[in-house]
Amino acid sequence: xxxxxxxxxxxxxxxxxxxxxxxxxxxxxxxxxxxxxxxxxxxxxxxxxxxxxxxxxxxxxxxxxxxxxxxxxxxxxxxxxxxxxxxxxxxxxxxxxxxxxxxxxxxxxxxxxxxxxxxxxxxxxxxxxxxxxxxxxxxxxxxxxxxxxxxx
Numbered sequence: 582x583x584x585x586x587x588x589x590x591x592x593x594x595x596x597x598x599x600x601x602x603x604x605x606x607x608x609x610x611x612x613x614x615x616x617x618x619x620x621x622x623x624x625x626x627x628x629x630x631x632x633x634x635x636x637x638x639x640x641x642x643x644x645x646x647x648x649x650x651x652x653x654x655x656x657x658x659x660x661x662x663x664x665x666x667x668x669x670x671x672x673x674x675x676x677x678x679x680x681x682x683x684x685x686x687x688x689x690x691x692x693x694x695x696x697x698x699x700x701x702x703x704x705x706x707x708x709x710x711x712x713x714x715x716x717x718x719x720x721x722x723x724x725x726x727x728x729x730x731x732x733x
Contacts, residue, residue, distance in 0.1 A: 655671065
């Protein structure tokens with residue numbers, strides 16, 4: 582089942598609130614508490630990071646991933662406003678996010694990718710899950726410096 586995409590308000594200051602501009606590309610520790618506080622202040626349920634072949638330098642910098650470390654499969658990292666983060670990793674690259682905290686979910690097929698996204702976002706019927714999530718997305722790629730995720 583495809584996940585719904587709801588276009589909402591932009592939150593351009595979120596990366597700035599967590600100190601993005603002052604971060605080096607090899608910061609040793611994810612500013613998890615700062616991210617979660619900024620999410621709560623913005624009224625968001627989480628921040629879903631995504632990368633494929635190094636396409637998102639924002640995610641890689643905030644998560645402290647070495648820019649030289651290139652993967653060939655998609656990965657996702659969900660930081661909820663409250664609680665433990667979660668990783669979604671391909672079966673042949675399960676170590677891509679070893680440096681960041683959180684539980685791991687592994688996918689292999691596109692069907693298990695969809696299921697895994699539902700899992701890390703908490704989209705079970707019982708929980709209600711993350712309804713308003715930040716991502717590096719700009720409708721129609723209007724801000725190409727930020728838009729790193731397509732809506733296809």
